Each structure stands twice: as C-alpha cells, then as structure tokens.
Amino acid sequence: MIGSEPTTEVAPARIGRKRWLVATGVLLVSTGLALLVGSVSIDPVGIGRALLDRIPFVDVSSGLSDVETRLLFEIRLPRVVMGGLVGAVLAVAGAGYQGVFRNPLADPYLLGVAAGAGLGATLIIGIGAGSVLVPPIAFLGGMVAVGSTYLLSRTVGGRTTTSLILAGVAVAAFATAVQTYLLQRSYDTLREVYSWILGRLVTVGWGEVLTLAAYASVALTALVLLRRLLDVLGLGDEEASALGVEVLKVRRAVVVSATLATAAAVSVSGLIGFVGIIVPHTIRLITGWSYRVIIPLSLVYGAAFLILADLGARTLVAPAELPIGVVTAALGAPFFLVVLRNMRGSS
Amino acid sequence: MRRIAILAALLIALGACATSEGGSTTTGGPTTEPAEATTTAGPTTTADTGFPVTVSDGVNEVTLATRPESIVSLSSTATEMLFAVGAGEQVVAVDEFSTVPDGAPVTDLSGFTPNLEAILGYEPDLVVISFDPGDLQAGLAAVDVPSLLLPTATDLEDSYRQLEVIGAATGHVGEAAEVVANMQSDIEAILASATPAEGVTFYHEVDPTFYSATSASFIGQMYGLLGMVNIADEADDGTGFPQLSSEYIVSQDPNIIFLADVDFGVAPESLAERPGWDGMTAVQNQAIVGLDSYLASNWGPSVVDLLETIADSAAEMAPAS
Numbered sequence: 189m190i191g192s193e194p195t196t197e198v199a200p201a202r203i204g205r206k207r208w209l210v211a212t213g214v215l216l217v218s219t220g221l222a223l224l225v226g227s228v229s230i231d232p233v234g235i236g237r238a239l240l241d242r243i244p245f246v247d248v249s250s251g252l253s254d255v256e257t258r259l260l261f262e263i264r265l266p267r268v269v270m271g272g273l274v275g276a277v278l279a280v281a282g283a284g285y286q287g288v289f290r291n292p293l294a295d296p297y298l299l300g301v302a303a304g305a306g307l308g309a310t311l312i313i314g315i316g317a318g319s320v321l322v323p324p325i326a327f328l329g330g331m332v333a334v335g336s337t338y339l340l341s342r343t344v345g346g347r348t349t350t351s352l353i354l355a356g357v358a359v360a361a362f363a364t365a366v367q368t369y370l371l372q373r374s375y376d377t378l379r380e381v382y383s384w385i386l387g388r389l390v391t392v393g394w395g396e397v398l399t400l401a402a403y404a405s406v407a408l409t410a411l412v413l414l415r416r417l418l419d420v421l422g423l424g425d426e427e428a429s430a431l432g433v434e435v436l437k438v439r440r441a442v443v444v445s446a447t448l449a450t451a452a453a454v455s456v457s458g459l460i461g462f463v464g465i466i467v468p469h470t471i472r473l474i475t476g477w478s479y480r481v482i483i484p485l486s487l488v489y490g491a492a493f494l495i496l497a498d499l500g501a502r503t504l505v506a507p508a509e510l511p512i513g514v515v516t517a518a519l520g521a522p523f524f525l526v527v528l529r530n531m532r533g534s535s
Numbered sequence: 536m537r538r539i540a541i542l543a544a545l546l547i548a549l550g551a552c553a554t555s556e557g558g559s560t561t562t563g564g565p566t567t568e569p570a571e572a573t574t575t576a577g578p579t580t581t582a583d584t585g586f587p588v589t590v591s592d593g594v595n596e597v598t599l600a601t602r603p604e605s606i607v608s609l610s611s612t613a614t615e616m617l618f619a620v621g622a623g624e625q626v627v628a629v630d631e632f633s634t635v636p637d638g639a640p641v642t643d644l645s646g647f648t649p650n651l652e653a654i655l656g657y658e659p660d661l662v663v664i665s666f667d668p669g670d671l672q673a674g675l676a677a678v679d680v681p682s683l684l685l686p687t688a689t690d691l692e693d694s695y696r697q698l699e700v701i702g703a704a705t706g707h708v709g710e711a712a713e714v715v716a717n718m719q720s721d722i723e724a725i726l727a728s729a730t731p732a733e734g735v736t737f738y739h740e741v742d743p744t745f746y747s748a749t750s751a752s753f754i755g756q757m758y759g760l761l762g763m764v765n766i767a768d769e770a771d772d773g774t775g776f777p778q779l780s781s782e783y784i785v786s787q788d789p790n791i792i793f794l795a796d797v798d799f800g801v802a803p804e805s806l807a808e809r810p811g812w813d814g815m816t817a818v819q820n821q822a823i824v825g826l827d828s829y830l831a832s833n834w835g836p837s838v839v840d841l842l843e844t845i846a847d848s849a850a851e852m853a854p855a856s
Contacts, residue, residue: 255814259785
C-alpha cells in the first residue's frame with residue numbers, strides 16, 4: 189500500500205450549499221473583524237461608511253480623518269488582503285502536495301519547498317538584483333528542492349510516507365544551511381533577509397498584493413481545475429492510468445502549480461509555517477478525503493485562518509507586533525489537536 | 536613558550552612602563568585618585584601602572600599580573616574605548632566591525648560568531664568582548680587568557696564605568712578618568728544648549744520592518760536626555776527593541792524620524808513610498824535623519840557625536856511652537 193491514505197472511503201464529491209455558506213460566512217466575518225480591529229482604534233461605523241464610499245456610484249461621507257482613511261486603505265486593507273491571499277495559497281499548495289504524493293504529511297515546509305524558495309530569494313536579495321526577480325528565482329529554488337526531495341526519497345527509502353518527509357527535512361536543512369552561510373558572509377546587505385525569514389506582513393502595501401495576486405491566480409486556478417484528477421490519482425497509478433489519466437503529467441502540473449504558489453507567497457511574506465498542513469487536514473477530518481471538496485475549502489479557510497492569525501499578530505501586544513509565524517504555530521497546533529481528538533471520539 | 540618569549544621581549548622594550556609602584560590593586564569602580572596622576576597637563580602613561588591589578592567587568596573578576604600588551608577586542612565600542620584611554624598600542628587585533636579609530640588593527644575575527652582558536656592565534660593576554668555566545672569566556676579561562684565582558688551599556692553611568700574598567704585593566708586609569716570627564720562636560724554643554732528638543736516626538740527605526748528602540752535602551756536614553764518623546768515607549772516589551780506596526784507609527788505622526796538603517800539600504804527618500812507614509816508630517820517636511828550605523832550602535836566616547844547629531848536635528852526640524 190502506498191501511503192496511508194484510505195482510497196475506498198465514500199466521500200461527498202461536491203460541497204453542499206450549507207458548507208459553502210458556512211465557509212463564506214467565516215471568511216467574511218474574519219475579514220470584517222480584521223478590518224475593524226487594529227493597533228490603532230478607528231470608529232467602526234466610519235470604517236463601514238468609508239468602505240461603502242469606495243463602491244462605484246455610492247457616495248457617503250465616512251467621517252474619518254485623513255490619517256484614519258490612509259491608515260485604513262493603504263496599510264490595514266492591503267495587509268488583510270495579503271494575509272488572505274497567502275493563507276489561501278499555502279493551504280491549497282499543501283493540499284495539492286498531499287494529493288500528489290499521496291502523503292498526508294506533505295506540506296510546503298516539510299517537503300523543503302519553502303526553504304528552497306527562501307534560498308533563491310536570499311540569493312537574489314543578496315546580489316541586489318531587482319525585486320521583480322525574487323518570485324521567479326524563488327520558484328526555481330522551490331522546484332529544485334521538491335525535485336531533490338522526491339528523487340532522494342525514491343532512491344533511498346522506497347516510497348513510504350516517512351522516507352519522503354525525511355528526504356524533505358534533509359533538503360530543507362541543506363537549503364537552510366546554505367542560506368545561513370550566505371547571511372553570515374554578507375551581514376550588511378542581507379540584514380533585511382533576517383526579518384523576512386521570520387515571516388512579515390508588516391510592510392505590505394498594494395504593490396506586493398498585486399505581485400502575489402498575479403502568481404496566485406494562475407497557480408490556484410490550475411490547482412482548483414486539477415482537483416478531480418487528484419481524486420483519481422488517489423486510486424493508485426495503475427487504476428488512474430486505466431481510467432485514462434496521464435499520471436505523470438498530472439503529477440507534474442500539480443507540483444509545478446503548488447510550488448509556484450508557495451514560492452510567490454514566500455517571496456512576499458517570508459516563511460509562515462503550519463498553514464499548509466493544518467488547514468487541509470482539518471477540512472479532511474470534517475469532510476472526508478475527496479480533493480474536490482478539500483481544495484476549494486482549503487482556499488477559503490486558509491484565507492480566513494491567516495487573516496485571523498495576522499489579526500492576532502497585530503493586536504495581541506499592540507502597538508508592538510508579534511511574528512506571524514509564532515501566531516500560526518500557537519493557534520494552529522492546539523486547534524488541530526482538538527479537531528483530531530473530537531473526530532476520533534465521534535467515529 | 537613562544538608566547539612567554541614575546542611577552543618578555545615586549546616587557547623589556549616597554550621597560551619604562553613596567554611596574555614601579557608596587558603591587559596594590561585598583562578596582563574598576565569610580566575612581567577618585569587619578570587627579571594626582573594628572574597634575575600636569577596631558578596624559579601620562581608611567582604614573583598609571585600598578586600591576587598586578589584586579590578589575591571586575593560587573594560579573595567576573597579578572598586579575599592581570601602584568602600590563603596586557605597584546606589585547607584582542609571583539610567589540611567595536613571596546614576598541615574605541617581602548618584607543619581613547621591610550622591603550623591603542625597594546626591592541627594587536629580587533630574584530631571586523633571595529634572601524635573606529637582608523638588605525639585599529641582590523642582582522643576578520645567576528646564578535647558575533649567568535650572562533651576561540653582564531654582568537655588564540657593572536658596570542659592575547661587580554662580579550663575584550665561585548666557578547667558571549669555561550670562558552671567563549673569559559674574557553675578563554677581554560678587556557679588562562681583573562682577576558683572582560685562589557686555588554687551594551689545600560690546608561691551613561693555604565694558607559695563611564697566600562698571606560699574606567701578598561702583604563703584600570705590596561706594601565707591607563709588617569710586617561711580613562713580624563714576621557715570620562717571630557718564626555719561629561721561635552722554632554723553637559725550639548726544639553727545646556729539643546730532646549731528646543733524638549734517635547735519633540737520621534738520615531739527611531741532600527742530596521743525596515745519597524746523594529747524600534749524604547750527609552751529603556753541605551754540609544755533611547757540619549758533622546759530622553761534631550762527631553763524628546765519616544766513613540767515606541769507605548770510598545771515596551773521588556774527587550775527595549777519592540778517591533779511597531781505601520782498603523783501605529785502613521786497614527787502617531789512623530790515630528791522627526793531617525794533612521795538607524797540608512798547604512799543598510801534604507802534611503803530617507805524611500806519613506807514616502809511606504810504604504811500610507813506619504814501623508815506623515817515628518818515625511819512631508821522631510822524631517823528625516825539618517826544616523827550613522829556605527830554611532831547608532833555604540834556606547835563609547837562617540838556617543839557625544841550621536842547626541843550632538845540628535846540635538847542638532849531636533850533644533851533644526853522641531854515644529855515651530
């Protein structure tokens with residue numbers, strides 16, 4: 189048996205209307221909350237009116253001061269949108285890797301993709317090339333990393349769950365070692381990489397949002413379209429081939445899309461852990477194993493999760509900031525354990 | 536053996552400086568005696584010797600049997616202090632970031648990731664550091680090399696104390712007292728003429744992700760001496776260096792922005808490009824001051840220059856009241 193994923197379980201292949209409503213509701217509430225609350229308090233009614241005012245042909249006076257308006261539209265809003273995009277991307281990429289490797293533990297971090305992308309980004313920032321080059325080179329680094337992980341696991345330990353993860357850990361450790369070496373060699377130029385490593389949404393503006401949106405829309409569309417084929421892959425290579433699926437092509441497409449998404453997210457927001465494993469897993473525990481359900485829901489809940497995590501990072505010690513990676517780990521791990529426990533109790 | 540031979544040679548060469556006043560000890564605490572050592576104008580080196588000497592860096596006591604003649608400094612502030620008290624000729628190697636003064640023997644030794652063997656390669660008889668990653672002092676002690684750990688000063692008094700410790704450990708007690716006295720009078724002069732800075736609000740940027748420094752930090756206290764108001768104080772997290780949010784900085788709208796990260800690629804002009812920052816008063820008035828990264832991170836005699844830079848900027852850029 190390859191991996192530990194049950195393939196025969198009957199799972200709903202479609203997302204019911206109720207699930208969609210709940211997911212959309214959660215995302216809307218998270219977004220609203222994140223817009224209303226911040227390290228600086230702004231009149232909530234004013235925020236509501238200011239948002240309405242932005243809708244074409246609607247003209248209401250918000251009553252907000254000039255500073256508050258700038259704060260809302262140039263700092264808080266792009267940060268919330270960015271949090272949502274990064275969360276959606278990391279969660280869907282995690283789900284994609286899990287499907288393609290038929291491995292419930294696959295995740296952009298455990299596979300070494302994030303570390304590889306980080307190494308690529310460090311190199312580009314280090315030589316001072318323009319920031320336009322950061323995402324493509326990060327993507328290259330991520331592809332090399334995931335490729336190495338896959339080959340290592342095949343040659344060393346057969347095709348077990350653990351060998352893939354062990355190979356990923358080794359690749360990540362190697363990439364991190366090279367990155368640390370580079371950082372130590374040129375402390376001056378790479379100082380900004382240090383704070384970037386810890387994950388940063390603090391400096392985000394609309395420019396970064398647009399960069400990520402461009403890459404993410406391509407990658408996420410591809411992954412959403414491929415979700416049916418991921419379910420077929422779950423039947424095993426032979427069965428999938430028998431059903432007329434070009435297994436290798438599908439695999440490549442999923443890995444390339446997921447890596448592109450991860451690399452773009454890593455390029456703009458730094459290393460934010462835990463999202464890619466927790467969100468798809470929680471959804472899987474609740475809804476079952478079909479990727480037709482997991483992928484779209486991961487997109488929505490991943491966005492909501494990171495928006496809320498960033499809300500915590502911004503407000504818990506306001507006006508100071510907490511590193512977002514600390515929040516995702518602190519929120520994510522216990523939440524995941526609770527879900528895991530409840531599911532075992534009920535089944 | 537070779538080390539002893541070199542030491543002996545140095546001692547003979549510097550015979551004039553060798554012990555002449557017996558073996559009484561001087562501690563690193565505030566010194567009152569040096570007045571007699573400097574009755575004549577100008578520093579004297581011969582009057583200060585009194586080895587063996589026991590000095591305390593605040594944590595450990597170190598006894599130096601003879602005047603150290605091959606000092607390794609892994610702290611840029613310690614290097615500046617060593618040269619300021621007249622012990623420059625006794626220094627054989629300093630770390631990569633010890634850029635002041637010009638003549639300091641810079642090597643590729645690192646103060647952040649110190650390598651014990653590389654340090655011992657210079658055959659030091661005293662090592663001064665500002666940071667011990669864990670086992671550096673223990674390693675030096677194991678091979679009987681005395682070391683002083685002088686971390687970032689907590690306040691000006693601590694900075695003066697470190698100068699006196701360095702003076703006592705190197706046989707320059709009188710000059711150290713003189714350096715301290717000069718610093719004190721310079722600082723007093725700056726404070727006496729810097730009244731316009733009172734109540735001026737500011738944001739001190741440590742790095743482009745909005746890490747700042749509160750009044751609990753050494754650099755924060757320099758602004759505090761001038762009566763300036765630090766917007767980071769609201770966010771004190773116990774470290775002295777909290778990360779602020781962009782929202783908070785913009786809403787506080789400080790009078791002046793001090794950038795301690797200009798040497799790391801943050802141009803003052805680029806602040807207008809930060810989301811939401813273009814409307815800030817300091818950005819519109821161009822009340823943005825780039826601080827030399829060396830000045831912004833040291834606590835030696837050059838704090839006088841730092842304080843002067845801050846006071847001048849505040850006088851120039853403070854809002855007319």
